[in-house]
Amino acid sequence: MLLAIDTSAGTSVAVVDHARGVLAEHGVADTMRHAEVVGPLIQQCLAEAGVTVAELSGVVGGMGPGPFTGLRVGIAAARVFALGAARPLVPVVSHDAIAFGHYRRGHTGPLLVVTDARRREVYWSAFSGTDAAGLPERLAVPGLAQPAALLEPDFPFAGMIRLDAATVSAGDLGLLAELTFAAGRPFAANDALYLRSPDAVLPTTRKRVSN
Amino acid sequence: MTPMNRENPLVLGIETSCDETGIGIVRGTTLLANVIASSMDEHARYGGVVPEVAARAHLEELVPAIEAAVAESGIRLEDLDAIAVTSGPGLAGALMVGVGAAKALALALGKPIYAVNHLVGHVGADVLRLGESDTVPLEYPTIALLVSGGHTSLLLVRDLTSDVELLGETIDDAAGEAFDKVARILGMPYPGGPRIDAAAATGDPRAIRFPRGLSRPKDMDEHRYDFSFSGLKTSVARWVEHREDAGEPVPVSDVAASFREAVVDILLTKAVAACADYGVPRLLLGGGVIANARLRQVAIERTDAAGLTLRIPPLSLCTDNGAMIAALGAQLIMNGHEPSTLDFGADSTLPVEQIQVAPAPVVPAVRGGNDGNTPAGVT
Numbered sequence: 001m002l003l004a005i006d007t008s009a010g011t012s013v014a015v016v017d018h019a020r021g022v023l024a025e026h027g028v029a030d031t032m033r034h035a036e037v038v039g040p041l042i043q044q045c046l047a048e049a050g051v052t053v054a055e056l057s058g059v060v061g062g063m064g065p066g067p068f069t070g071l072r073v074g075i076a077a078a079r080v081f082a083l084g085a086a087r088p089l090v091p092v093v094s095h096d097a098i099a100f101g102h103y104r105r106g107h108t109g110p111l112l113v114v115t116d117a118r119r120r121e122v123y124w125s126a127f128s129g130t131d132a133a134g135l136p137e138r139l140a141v142p143g144l145a146q147p148a149a150l151l152e153p154d155f156p157f158a159g160m161i162r163l164d165a166a167t168v169s170a171g172d173l174g175l176l177a178e179l180t181f182a183a184g185r186p187f188a189a190n191d192a193l194y195l196r197s198p199d200a201v202l203p204t205t206r207k208r209v210s211n
Numbered sequence: 212m213t214p215m216n217r218e219n220p221l222v223l224g225i226e227t228s229c230d231e232t233g234i235g236i237v238r239g240t241t242l243l244a245n246v247i248a249s250s251m252d253e254h255a256r257y258g259g260v261v262p263e264v265a266a267r268a269h270l271e272e273l274v275p276a277i278e279a280a281v282a283e284s285g286i287r288l289e290d291l292d293a294i295a296v297t298s299g300p301g302l303a304g305a306l307m308v309g310v311g312a313a314k315a316l317a318l319a320l321g322k323p324i325y326a327v328n329h330l331v332g333h334v335g336a337d338v339l340r341l342g343e344s345d346t347v348p349l350e351y352p353t354i355a356l357l358v359s360g361g362h363t364s365l366l367l368v369r370d371l372t373s374d375v376e377l378l379g380e381t382i383d384d385a386a387g388e389a390f391d392k393v394a395r396i397l398g399m400p401y402p403g404g405p406r407i408d409a410a411a412a413t414g415d416p417r418a419i420r421f422p423r424g425l426s427r428p429k430d431m432d433e434h435r436y437d438f439s440f441s442g443l444k445t446s447v448a449r450w451v452e453h454r455e456d457a458g459e460p461v462p463v464s465d466v467a468a469s470f471r472e473a474v475v476d477i478l479l480t481k482a483v484a485a486c487a488d489y490g491v492p493r494l495l496l497g498g499g500v501i502a503n504a505r506l507r508q509v510a511i512e513r514t515d516a517a518g519l520t521l522r523i524p525p526l527s528l529c530t531d532n533g534a535m536i537a538a539l540g541a542q543l544i545m546n547g548h549e550p551s552t553l554d555f556g557a558d559s560t561l562p563v564e565q566i567q568v569a570p571a572p573v574v575p576a577v578r579g580g581n582d583g584n585t586p587a588g589v590t
């Protein structure tokens with residue numbers, strides 16, 4: 001059984017089991033309250049699933065891509081929960097969970113997943129379909145672009161069926177982790193996918209204060 | 212689950228309000244570990260703390276810092292009685308990393324959590340004993356002067372866990388920020404404090420009379436215990452520009468010494484005045500700027516002259532750290548306070564009067580099941 005946490009969009013938490021599916025899943029769409037709600041959501045999911053920390057075999061963290069501040073809350077929570085529970089952290093790309101959920105609900109073939117990156121930009125990931133194990137097959141690493149760029153003819157995945165997602169399901173994230181493990185495939189890197197440099201400006205020359 | 216040890220609780224504290232990732236472990240008033248990972252070097256090229264850079268560093272440093280603190284203390288995480296975390300004030304994005312992590316740790320371990328005030332944490336650092344037995348506990352009430360790159364506050368602490376009052380604070384830059392800005396004016400790299408200190412060592416503190424902010428009679432009516440360093444910084448810049456325009460060399464050591472004297476003078480004038488006004492015979496210092504040797508020296512002189520007891524915690528506990536947060540959490544537990552509920556957030560402007568955030572309502576004595584120490588539903 002796995003505890004899964006994703007804060008790349010709103011906050012979503014789930015407890016999943018490879019055989020029994022999603023045992024509990026709760027989310028808050030608000031993109032400003034990750035730090036407040038992540039604790040109560042973990043507590044609620046564990047209680048509702050009737051699962052103790054000792055019964056978990058790992059903790060799944062959604063690594064993004066996602067806007068800075070919120071994304072970090074879930075990754076921090078997943079990493080530190082894993083440390084406290086003495087269980088492995090299982091990093092999963094959040095966009096892969098969005099694609100996995102869409103394929104699981106019947107979609108087949110190519111898919112372009114798009115999420116809000118704020119500042120009039122979007123994150124995108126392109127998938128060709130699913131493999132024999134049912135895992136989404138990614139065509140390129142997640143990207144950051146202006147929305148119009150995805151419509152340009154020279155965008156390599158132009159014309160692909162597009163899924164604009166406002167939420168990420170921790171249930172899908174957790175199930176994808178279970179399936180990835182069962183298929184013996186590697187997990188994602190344990191790196192937050194910001195896809196942007198910190199917005200800091202280097203100091204310019206000193207400004208005069210006197211006239 | 213065994214009831215929480217309220218006599219001598221083992222507490223892990225998490226501090227991420229600015230650019231230090233601090234993890235501390237205390238048992239009651241005994242310091243067991245104080246691990247600090249600073250992202251200061253990453254901020255140096257920007258000339259000041261960049262919130263996004265700080266928050267990213269917290270995310271990467273948290274797990275290694277917790278592991279290092281556990282190793283240093285020789286305890287096991289499951290031995291802990293509680294987790295304490297800074298809820299505010301500080302940089303919102305940075306605070307959120309610690310809050311998310313602390314809640315996860317509390318839930319993973321099935322331990323209660325105490326969300327506490329960073330500024331009161333600075334005062335709480337004083338209760339920690341580093342093994343020496345001759346130190347006497349802090350007495351109350353005390354005036355506390357907290358000076359760092361993020362805050363400049365004067366507090367009246369009647370009781371550490373139940374009664375802290377803000378007397379005054381900076382209305383613009385923090386004192387540490389003023390050091391950074393003036394260092395830049397003098398062509399010195401970030402962080403400015405140690406550079407100014409070094410340059411001032413050979414300078415004359417009376418060479419230039421820089422203004423003492425908010426010290427004129429009309430300011431004293433409205434801002435008796437408040438500070439302002441923005442005018443001082445501008446005044447230094449004007450003075451330096453004037454010299455440069457005239458083609459004269461800038462006496463860097465004299466400027467540094469005179470600037471530092473202005474900061475130290477106004478800080479201690481107002482702190483000592485607060486002691487006199489409130490009839491409080493003791494002053495406690497805290498915050499990273501306490502590392503400034505001249506500030507400590509003048510503090511000793513002025514408190515001696517005024518007949519005040521001066522307390523300065525060890526420097527490793529003055530800069531932002533997790534041990535002070537753990538210490539405040541332990542004090543709350545030892546004084547019978549209930550844990551925080553799990554729904555608190557990061558509050559970048561948390562008022563100092565709010566020592567603990569979201570304390571759970573006191574649980575009536577006769578009620579089965581939850582002992583009030585554990586978030587409901589966690590076993």
Ligand SMILES: [Zn+2]
Binds near residue numbers: 329359498499530
């Ligand atoms: Zn501080």
